[in-house]
Amino acid sequence: MPTNSESKAYIVFLIFPLLISLCEIAGLSIGQSAMEDYEIDHRGMMTEGRAIIAGFERAGRGGGAYFVRYIFHYKDIRYSGHFKTTEAWVKDTRLPTTIRVQFLPEKPDVNWPPDVGVRTPMLVKIIFLLLAFVGGLYLAGKVFSAWHRSGNRWSPLAMGLIVSSWVFTGLCVFGVVPMLTVMLGMGCVVVAAGLGMMERAPSTNFESQQIHPGRTNV
Numbered sequence: 001m002p003t004n005s006e007s008k009a010y011i012v013f014l015i016f017p018l019l020i021s022l023c024e025i026a027g028l029s030i031g032q033s034a035m036e037d038y039e040i041d042h043r044g045m046m047t048e049g050r051a052i053i054a055g056f057e058r059a060g061r062g063g064g065a066y067f068v069r070y071i072f073h074y075k076d077i078r079y080s081g082h083f084k085t086t087e088a089w090v091k092d093t094r095l096p097t098t099i100r101v102q103f104l105p106e107k108p109d110v111n112w113p114p115d116v117g118v119r120t121p122m123l124v125k126i127i128f129l130l131l132a133f134v135g136g137l138y139l140a141g142k143v144f145s146a147w148h149r150s151g152n153r154w155s156p157l158a159m160g161l162i163v164s165s166w167v168f169t170g171l172c173v174f175g176v177v178p179m180l181t182v183m184l185g186m187g188c189v190v191v192a193a194g195l196g197m198m199e200r201a202p203s204t205n206f207e208s209q210q211i212h213p214g215r216t217n218v
Contacts, residue, residue: 016139023136027129034125036110040102047072049081049101049113054090066090068116072101079108083117 049072058064068085071078081101093116103111112119 016143020136020139020143023132023139027132027136030125030129030132033120034122034129036104037119037122037125039104040110040112043104044102044111045074045105046100046102046114047074049099050096051093051099051113051116052096054085054093054095056087056090068099068113070099070101070113072103072111074103074105074108077108079103079111081111081113083112085113085116085118089116 049070051068051070053069055066056064057067066085066087066089067082068090069080069082071080073079099113100115101111102114103109
């Protein structure tokens with residue numbers, strides 16, 4: 001069994017870097033979504049589309065939301081969209097029906113139906129983006145502080161995980177590396193390192209304290 005110090009080292013130098021990467025993923029996803037909303041609102045083009053499917057889509061146990069699927073054409077190419085909508089619109093609308101679709105001319109796959117779509121308010125996205133940023137900085141500060149105070153054997157791995165997560169996040173911004181691939185790779189490293197730490201942890205002194213046969217204690 002690992003000692004208390006080993007368990008704390010596992011949390012600080014292995015779990016915290018993974019949480020930092022989660023904060024980076026959340027911040028990147030929210031930031032991209034907020035930027036797309038801003039660009040569509042300021043530079044988006046409007047066209048007519050056609051809603052073809054609408055209904056409730058489940059997500060996990062007891063969760064879910066109403067979505068609408070639609071299509072539209074731009075420069076003789078058909079594009080499709082899938083966006084959250086309201087229950088009232090789904091129940092009161094007979095499909096298929098014509099709807100307005102707003103999209104980016106240079107990237108028509110980024111689109112939304114402004115008359116029926118439901119978006120997360122920009123202020124809410126900014127708040128969550130700040131929370132992810134502050135959370136990542138706080139955890140990174142904890143790891144660097146523990147690394148500076150002690151020469152724990154897991155600290156180089158933690159530094160490697162943090163620096164690699166920053167590099168991969170930068171690559172994800174430019175679309176070079178998928179974020180899911182980064183998460184799976186870092187998760188495997190953390191799990192493997194944790195198992196290795198448990199195997200190398202010092203065992204109890206029970207065996208050394210046993211009374212050997214034929215030996216008399218005075």
